[in-house]
Amino acid sequence: MSDEVRRERVVLETERYTIVGDVTLPAEGFHSRLSDLLNREGVEFIPLIDATVTGRSGEPPVQRAFIAVARDHVQIAYEAD
Secondary structure, three states: OOOOEEEEEEEEEOOOEEEEEEEEEEOOOOOOOHHHHHHOOOOOEEEEEEEEEEEOOOOOOEEEEEEEEEHHHOOEEEEOO
């Protein structure tokens, strides 16, 4: 990965799932925050790398190398600890 981008571990919660994965963001400047990605005009899906998808009804976690989450389904989004 170049010095121009960085990976940020985030949590996206939808009505049915909690998804933890890495988003790729610019290292600094314009669009370098998770909120910038979520609010960017024209973005319909949030791409996550190395994601863990856990059902909110007690389903076991599932690992995915890549998943695209529809932005309209995201109820809560935050940086993972």
